Amino acid sequence: xxxxxxxxxxxxxxxxxxxxxxxxxxxxxxxxxxxxxxxxxxxxxxxxxxxxxxxxxxxxxxxxxxxxxxxxxxxxxxxxxxxxxxxxxxxxxxxxxxxxxxxxxxxxxxxxxxxxxxxxxxxxxxxxxxxxxxxxxxxxxxxxxxxxxxxxxxxxxxxxxxxxxxxxxxxxxxxxxxxxxxxxxxxxxxxxxxxxxxxxxxxxxxxxxxxxxxxxxxxxxxxxxxxxxxxxxxxxxxxxxxxxxxxxxxxxxxxxxxxxxxxxxxxxxxxxxxxxxxxxxxxxxxxxxxxxxxxxxxxxxxxxxxxxxxxxxxxxxxxxxxxxxxxxxxxxxxxxxxxxxxxxxxxxxxxxxxxxxxxxxxxxxxxxxxxxxxxxxxxxxxxxxxxxxxxxxxxxxxxxxxxxxxxxxxxx
Numbered sequence: 001x002x003x004x005x006x007x008x009x010x011x012x013x014x015x016x017x018x019x020x021x022x023x024x025x026x027x028x029x030x031x032x033x034x035x036x037x038x039x040x041x042x043x044x045x046x047x048x049x050x051x052x053x054x055x056x057x058x059x060x061x062x063x064x065x066x067x068x069x070x071x072x073x074x075x076x077x078x079x080x081x082x083x084x085x086x087x088x089x090x091x092x093x094x095x096x097x098x099x100x101x102x103x104x105x106x107x108x109x110x111x112x113x114x115x116x117x118x119x120x121x122x123x124x125x126x127x128x129x130x131x132x133x134x135x136x137x138x139x140x141x142x143x144x145x146x147x148x149x150x151x152x153x154x155x156x157x158x159x160x161x162x163x164x165x166x167x168x169x170x171x172x173x174x175x176x177x178x179x180x181x182x183x184x185x186x187x188x189x190x191x192x193x194x195x196x197x198x199x200x201x202x203x204x205x206x207x208x209x210x211x212x213x214x215x216x217x218x219x220x221x222x223x224x225x226x227x228x229x230x231x232x233x234x235x236x237x238x239x240x241x242x243x244x245x246x247x248x249x250x251x252x253x254x255x256x257x258x259x260x261x262x263x264x265x266x267x268x269x270x271x272x273x274x275x276x277x278x279x280x281x282x283x284x285x286x287x288x289x290x291x292x293x294x295x296x297x298x299x300x301x302x303x304x305x306x307x308x309x310x311x312x313x314x315x316x317x318x319x320x321x322x323x324x325x326x327x328x329x330x331x332x333x334x335x336x337x338x339x340x341x342x343x344x345x346x347x348x349x350x351x352x353x354x355x356x357x358x359x360x361x362x363x364x365x366x367x368x369x370x371x372x373x374x375x376x377x378x379x380x381x382x383x384x385x386x387x388x389x390x391x392x393x394x395x396x397x398x399x400x401x402x403x404x405x406x407x408x409x410x411x412x
Contacts, residue, residue, distance in 0.1 A: 003329050009341035012332035013373065018056040018114065022065055028336055029061050032371055037251050037283040038242065039068075040273055042258035042369070044290045044324075044355055045297070046104070047384035050375050051289055052111030054334075059253050060118065063130055070245055070252035071119070072133045074260060076103040077241055078150040078213050080134025083107075087119040087132055094120075103140040104173070105391070109381045131249065135241040135256075137220050137234055138213075142306075143176035144195055144220050145169040147213045151202055154210045158201075164194035174395035177306035195221055212244060231270040235260065239275035258288045258353060259360055264368040266360065287336075288369040290353055292318060292328040294378035297385065298357030307395035313385045314357070321351040322359055327374035334375050339366040 014024040033039055041058065043051045062068035073080070083101035086092055094116055098107030106112060116132070123129050138147035148168040152161055167187060170176035183191070195217045202214030215237065222233035231239075242254055259266045261273045263286055273286050296316040299309045318325040326346050327337060337346075342365075352361040362368050 003326070003343075003346060005343060006330055009339075009343070009346075010330050010332075010335050010337045013054075013334040013336060016050055016054045016057060016334055016375070018053055018060055018118070020057065022061045025057075026061060026065055029058060030066065032287070032336060032338075033062065033066060033285055035282075036285040037246065038254060038276070038280060038285070039252075040254040040256070040261035040276075040284065040286045042256060042261040042286070042288040044258050044288070044353055046106065046257065047109070047381045047388070048291065048294070048378045049109075049111060049381050050291070050378045052109065052115070052381070054289070054373065054375075055253070055255055056111065056115040056118070059115070062251070062253060063122065066251065067128075068130075068251040068253060069128065070131050070133060070249035071115075072135050072242060072245055072252050072254045073102065073106070074104070074136055074238070074256035075101075075106060075134040076136050076138045076140070076146055077134045077216050078138045078147040079103055080132060081150060081209065083116065083134070084132045087116060088123055088129070089120070101134075103134070103136065103138075105140075105384075105387060108387065109384065111381065133241070133245050133252075135238045135245070135254070137216055137223065137237060139170065139176055140173035141220070141223065141234060142173050142180070143168070143170040144191075144217055145176075147216045147220070148195070148198065150213045151198055151210050151217075154207050155201065155205055160194065163190070164198065167191040167194065172391070172394075174307040174391050178395050181306055192221060208244075212241065215240065229269075231275060235270060235272045236275060238272040242272070242276060243279070257355075258290075258369075259355065261286050262288065262362070262368040264362070264364060285371075286369050288353065288372045289375070290324050290327060290372055291375045291378040292316070292324050293376060295380040295385070296354075296357055297388065302396070305395065307392055309392055311385075311389045311392045313380075313389075316354065318354075319359070321349060323347075323350050323353050323362070323365065323372070324374070326350060327372065328376055330374065333377065334373070337372045337374060339369055339371055342366075 011028045041055050059071055079101045086097040094113045098113050119130050138144055145168040170179045199214040199218050202210045219233040219237035226232050260271055262271050263273045263277045277284055294316055296314050298312050302308045347365055352359040
């Protein structure tokens with residue numbers, strides 16, 4: 001059943017193609033953003049083709065029409081330095097730059113490469129430049145190696161640095177978590193002590209990038225033994241990095257999962273968005289992104305081992321208590337919903353938003369998000385599930401690997 005009065009709180013997005021004309025959606029975007037310095041764009045799932053395209057499109061409009069100059073991503077700060085160098089005309093192929101410079105494997109797809117190519121082209125043609133930033137911990141939050149390398153590349157070498165490089169290079173995301181867990185006690189102690197000493201050296205060094213990389217190492221170490229309450233060190237580091245970027249950029253887009261950008265706590269822990277909100281006030285606009293129909297990845301933990309999960313791909317179904325079930329009734333294939341204007345009927349009985357096959361609780365939607373962009377139908381980035389499953393299988397025991405080889409993933 002359609003929701004009455006939709007036109008008072010929701011607008012259609014006419015295009016999600018980044019190449020479409022700005023004027024098609026300019027008024028909607030302008031009204032959504034206002035004078036905010038930070039537009040935080042969430043997503044209810046990673047590796048969704050249409051979310052990549054829509055974020056690219058919104059960023060292009062904000063750059064061309066509203067003077068935004070920074071794109072900040074849920075990706076390693078240290079790794080992102082090379083991406084920014086490339087969009088300013090640096091050497092290399094976009095495939096390698098995106099693969100190595102964007103963590104969590106978010107750069108291993110054509111939609112992300114397309115956005116980077118556009119940013120490079122814009123910088124070659126426009127007097128006003130745009131910049132790319134990662135805001136996250138190094139090595140997909142499991143390996144300190146990239147931040148160690150970034151620090152030492154900008155600092156005079158000291159005895160012991162080569163051993164630190166060796167110890168900190170733990171490999172890819174799941175490989176690094178497993179290797180750290182199996183590391184001999186003496187090696188682990190040397191690694192952690194080396195990271196702390198490097199951080200202390202960096203604080204005395206005059207390079208602000210080195211200091212930020214060192215801060216990522218400090219947060220990395222804290223995240224290994226996170227406190228039982230308060231913000232996770234990763235969330236705090238991302239918020240601090242956005243604040244650091246705002247000392248260099250006037251207006252930026254921040255791209256991350258819905259659970260990071262929301263203002264309200266997630267599972268009783270402050271989020272990046274919540275940590276930024278007090279200082280930014282009206283300069284922060286938070287937009288979650290949701291979808292109704294499409295693929296859904298689910299994770300089932302098999303053992304306490306890091307990343308020892310069964311990863312399955314199914315087709316999303318909408319329980320009645322999720323916001324997606326209500327937004328699907330709005331009508332347009334893509335719509336922007338102003339939650340501050342939405343009637344109580346839209347949110348009555350809604351307990352949260354979907355993520356990873358479950359429900360992320362949201363007690364007060366207008367407190368968490370200013371708006372939601374809802375897409376009725378989405379598709380998964382080609383090959384993303386296969387890469388994800390292979391990555392998690394690398395962290396599994398031999399029995400699990402053998403059984404996984406006999407299964408074919410469902411492909412909705």
